[in-house]
Amino acid sequence: MAFGSFAGLLDATIINVAIGPLATAFDTEIGTVQWVVTGYLLAITATLPLGSWAMARFGARQILLFSQVVFLFGSLMSGLAWDAPSLIGFRILQGIGGGLALPVSQALIAQAAGPKRLTRLMSVVTVPALFAPLVGPSLGGVIVDHVSWRWIFLVNVPLCAVSITLFAWRVHNVVRPVKNAALDVVGLVLLVPALAGIVWGLSEAGTTGSFTDTRALIGLGGGLVLGVAFVAHALRRRTEAFLDLQLFRVREFTAGNLTSMIMAVAMYGVLIPLPLYFQVVQGTSVLVSALMLLPQSIGYLIAVILLQRLTQMLGVRTVTIAGAVLVAVGTLPYVVLDDDPNQFLLGAALVVRGLGLGASMMPTMTAAFGSVPRDVVPRATSAFHVFQRIGASLGTALLTVILQQEALKHLPAGVPSLTAVVPDSPTAHALATAFRAPFWWALAFTVLALVPAFFLSGRRTPPAPEAAAAAPRAAATTGLPE
Incomplete structure (x- = not known):
């Protein structure tokens, strides 16, 4: 695997x-x-x-x-x-x-x-x-x-x-x-174009630098309308819907899903501004800018190695909250960026950020999957990844748009966009402070993720799913514990 x-x-x-x-x-x-x-x-x-x-x-x-x-x-x-x-x-x-x-x-x-x-x-x-x-x-x-x-x-x-x-x-x-196994055809017809429309609209917004772009509005508007129609259909359907929204009756699954989705905004949203800062402001090559992201991967790897022991000692909720706090701390040096930063501090901050991402993203997944019966897990993984993908697309589009709009305020006449700036030039150095804005937003979403994280289980291992008989009413429709 x-x-x-x-x-x-x-x-x-x-x-x-x-x-x-x-x-x-x-x-x-x-x-x-x-x-x-x-x-x-x-x-x-x-x-x-x-x-x-x-x-x-x-x-x-x-x-x-x-x-x-x-x-x-x-x-x-x-x-x-x-x-x-x-x-x-x-x-x-x-x-x-x-x-x-x-x-x-x-x-x-x-x-x-x-x-x-x-x-x-x-x-x-x-x-x-x-x-x-x-x-x-x-x-x-x-x-x-x-x-x-x-x-x-x-x-x-x-x-x-x-x-x-x-x-x-x-x-x-x-x-x-x-x-x-029955296929919810109506749900399929509604949900697939809804997701495609939302992701396409977000992608167009990130590419054009505006959520008011015609294609972005068409994609987002059409996707949201179809999405609302799917929700109405899924809630009325007595048998299993194409995407099982009844899963969100389980508190642990809902808390893990929301935490992961919001953290995905903060995680994926900086993947464009971060290398762009190194390439444009500091004039590094694409290869060097990629290597400068290595500390974050190192931090993530350390967190994954320690994760099992930490979760057993402290519990899912404590580890996830601590991880989100570390992500916030690791983001702080980037909200005060200038054209001549302390490179050691930036690298150390990425290590801390990687530690936090590993400690916060993994437990939410295992908590969500571990909160439902074994036969329901396939529906849980599909729902989890759908919402995480939406969070990743939202983060990429939103923070890219914010960066482009902020950069326009600093660009001199005759330079139409960020991509037209000569790397490591006086104009590029003047743009350094424009990169602060997307990291402020990433910090805000990281703090927001603490809210659903508090509703995760405080147990030291993911909770075992209860038998369906413990909740006859829920079992009659979904097979899930309340």
Whole structure:
């Protein structure tokens, strides 16, 4: 499972450095090539809710093998793409494979581990998440500069081949598939375009630097209308909805989900302003700016190593709150940025921030999954990742828009945007204080995450799910404890 998740996580970050070279290779605009990233993101988001139904209907092992085959084929064809539209189409195919793999793999792990072992096991299988963001941009830069942009996608082929072999050899279904598992078609028709619209609208807002852009408004408005319609449908439906909103009757699941979603805003929102500060203000290369994010990954790794012991000693709630506080402390040096900062302080702050992210994000996941019965876990993982993806997209769009709007206040006449600034120039140095604003917002969201974190369980291990008989009324409709 740990190895199998690496290719998808790597692919989400390795492409970022290739947007410019791809535009040159296909002789097209940056806005068109940007859909190579946006299409992949939309496909993942739209496919996430399908994971729980597909796992129940066909079995986790079968869906994992299918997802890896789809991802492999999409990677191969992306590497062989002949123009921008074909590449975008094959990237969407990749996203379908990636969107199915993530919730299904975590649901299978949660079912096999049970609540008492979930924290330890999730700490192990999420280790690739530490290395993919670190290796991705650097590896992408080396491939684009010294080999070919096509190998950004072709590098996934051997990884997927090994994953398919390992899955076929070692993975087994914990819960048997149900051949007559019903699919909520109405929910599918409402929710998938709703999620796609919201994520697309947020992506357009981040690209254009404004939430009032026509495409951003269409995407967000249409997505929200369809989302409200889905909520109304799901609450009226007596049987299982496409995305089970009844899960939010479980306090632990709701608290873990909200905490993770808000922390995702703070975590993913700074992934654009942070390297941009190093590249524009300090004039570093893309590779060097990627390496300067290494301290945060080191902090995250330390937190994951210590997480199991800390959770057993202090409990999920205490560890999560302490993690959020560390993220806030690690963000503070960035809210007072200037053009000549103390580099050691910035690096140390990223270590602290990484420690906090590892300590706050992982327990919320294990608490949410450990709070529901084993047969409900697939629905819980799908819902959890849908809301976390929305939080990540919101954070990226919101903090990017804030940065661009703040930068416009500092740009001299004749310089239209942040991307037109010459790195390490007097104009770039004058922009340093503009980077404070997105970090202030990241700090605010981190503090906001403390509110739902206080409603997490204070127990030292994730709570074992109660029998459905303990809550007959809830069990009659959802099978969940109240």
